[in-house]
Amino acid sequence: MTDQKNAALKPWQAFALIAALSLIWGYNWVMMKVAVHDAPPFAFAALRFLGGAIVLMATFKLMGRNLHWRAMAKRWKTVVLVGTFQTACCFGLITWAISTGTAGRAAILNYTMVFWVLVFSAAFLHEKVPAVQWAAAGLALIGILCIVFAGGQTGNLFNIGLALAAGLTWGIGVIVTKRAMKFGAMDTMALTAWQMLVGAVILCTVALLVPEPPINWTPAFIAAILYNIGPATPLAYVIWFTLISRLPAGLASLSIMLTPLLGIVLSGLQLGEIPGLVEGVGMGLILVAIAGLGLVGNRGSGNRRA
Template sequence: METTWRTVAITAVAPIAWGATYVVTRHLLPADAPLWGAALRALPAGLLLWALARRRPVGSWWWRAPLLGLLNFGAFFALVYISAQSLPSSIASSMMALSPLALAGLAWPLLAQRPSLRWALACAVGILGVLLVVGWSAGAVAPLGIMASALALLVSSLGAILTTRWRDDTPLLAMTAWQLTAGGVALVLVAAVMEGRPPRVDAAGVAAYVAIAVVATALAFVCWFTGLRHLPAGTVGLIGLLNPVTGIALGVLVGGESLTLAQALGMALVLAAIAIINVRRRGSTRASAPAQKPPVPAA
């Protein structure tokens, strides 16, 4: 029980850090260089973790790491940008709030992790909470934005599932470093072609890039992949609902935005959903045993 909650707390660092990037990006980074922003976030983080891990890919990781890097970082970051530019933030956030469904849906056939009734209840409560937090937009919805959001949800969920499926005795730090570096290199090449030279920023912008690369990327994804190693995919997806909740909370505390009663209720429901999925029946040792999680099939 204590170990499970510790893993949940470690995993929660990731969506909380990602939620904080909304405020940092909006107030401190240039809005006209999104691809460079993504590249300067991924590549430095990958190189930092690689310097700490001091290990090169071996065997199948020479092709697994670039593939996962494109799914988890390269394609995902680009698609999220298109979605953010094409849709109201409430709709885009609502689309990404479906991640527990996508993760659990893919985990069933690929990882043999069958969703439980408790997970279904927690998922319904959590998604309702996110919808209350982000609200709804009455404006027109661009089909391109919906398509980009759906693809972003698909590639990030597939990347998370493959990360779980291909787990082995490879150190987590090294595996994360390889993916970030591969995705960052791809983003640099695309950014150089599409946007030209990297943007110039002031000292505050440099500090923001460093914080996003180190905390919201390097540290956050190590925590995220830790959760994927030790928790069912559907549970990790529910923890990810803290992302939009954090964005709204920091918008209120830092950006001077208003918080409605419905949004406050939504935050409470998201936290309740995470609690529901992790509460163990008293006296049931089987429910809390790691062996309850189905074994991951070999690739």
């Protein structure tokens, strides 16, 4: 008999949750751009994840979730590595990229993480990657080259490199997690919370060591911080874990396909960030490639993500 907690979602429930998560994370690219207008990137990232980690842990406890601190302490190397790459490096770099460029471009380049995971899985975990997924990765590469070409014309290559590096470090974090799972299962919700706290501590240290101007505590910045430690962290992660535990992996990944698209659209509407022709073509190719990967996963995976 199916456990009620893990029962499959009704179609309207799945649609509502995917739409909500995509909108929350998609709009957060706009909020991050608003935040770095009044705060240096590392200080904002440090505040975001320190507050977010605390609120996320409190949320999980209120939900009756066990944070498994003893088990996490035994696997501290994994927790530290994932926190370093997936939170500290990835979001430190992407916040830096947003502060020096557009939110839409940062969003789409950050989501090349899915292709880094594919490459690293094949290279380091010796996983077999279907030809159609390599084709999607090739399409994404063409899109990246279009954006790099456009960036070379406008002097944005450093900013583009930051965003790509952020996606790469996220991919490394995923590979560390996947490899660790081979040596024993780990509670993904507990791992998420603890690695986020580790990443927050690292970001706080960087923010204290790197010379940066003081934060300007404007109403817009306060709203952006509250959004990041509120809807964009505990609410979004609760929705995400609900989706991956109660939907096929490919269907749950629809939110990953929609988030960068919404990031581009919403940053254009609110911030007036309109990409040029070549850059726009590159973004479109990457979005098509991400969508292709999601459709392949949805068709080929009846399993649920852990």
